Amino acid sequence: MTDAHQAERLVRLRWACRRTLQVLDQPLGEFLRECFQDLDMGEQFAFERLLKSRDQEILDWLIGNRQPRDAGICAIIGKIRQHNDLTAGE
Numbered sequence: 001m002t003d004a005h006q007a008e009r010l011v012r013l014r015w016a017c018r019r020t021l022q023v024l025d026q027p028l029g030e031f032l033r034e035c036f037q038d039l040d041m042g043e044q045f046a047f048e049r050l051l052k053s054r055d056q057e058i059l060d061w062l063i064g065n066r067q068p069r070d071a072g073i074c075a076i077i078g079k080i081r082q083h084n085d086l087t088a089g090e
Helices: 002-017 021-036 041-051 054-061 071-088
Strands: none
Touching: 002 021, 002 041, 021 041, 021 054, 021 071, 041 071, 054 071
């Protein structure tokens, strides 16, 4: 992927992290900024699939009320939770 395509992708993802439920903006946005580049391609695609989900679904997954059926999204939820737990103490 060219640098221009990667930059365009990140802009699109940054907008997708802005949610109607504002409680999701911080964990999703921070994960994108601080962790996305370190994910392998499959994990990046799973994060993109996560962002296509409804806000209430994402919230339920993040707080552990439900599990996503998609194994890739499930793994990304775990990474977002872990990152959020690490940064919450800062």
